[in-house]
Amino acid sequence: MYNKNNIFAKIISGEIPAEKLYEDEMVIAIKDINPAAPIHILVMPKGEYTDFADFVEKASLAETTHYFRTIAKIAKDNGANEYRTVSNKGASSGQSVFHFHTHILSGSKNINLVDKNL
Incomplete structure (x- = not known):
């Protein structure tokens, strides 16, 4: 079940500020506040989807x-x-915010995703 109080929902609604890099009617992209690479962007749909499977099942x-x-x-x-693009599904995969999102990581050959807990 989707939790409307997650941090990404609050960023999308404007309750919490974030450094927006892109926004349209369906998508928002922000700079990651704890980057795992020189370029680390979080992209998320504005709809209420908990993870990748939920998104591909329910989104148009x-x-x-x-x-x-x-x-x-x-x-x-x-x-x-x-x-590199990364999306996690479930806590054991490293997902910590249960609003579907994708990480864009660039600028480093050796991005250690395990240590960064994406």
């Missing part, structure tokens, strides 16, 4: 397509020509 085709195309645009617009 238009929203799903827009989300993934927008990730590529955000990466390019922020100088990430080569990058």
Whole structure:
């Protein structure tokens, strides 16, 4: 079940400030406050989805397509020509905020995702 009080829901609603890098009617992207790479961006849909599986099951085709195309645009617009995308599903995978989101990581060859607990 989706928790409307999670930090990303509060960022999307404007209750909590964040450094926005991109925003449209369906997607928001912010700088990660604890970066695991020189470029570390969090991209999230504005809809209430807990994780990747919830998103692909419940989001419309238009929203799903827009989300993934927008990730590529955000990466390019922020100088990430080569990058890694990461989405976790569930606490044991490292997910700590249960609002679906994708990390864009760039600028380092050796991004140790385990130590950064993405």
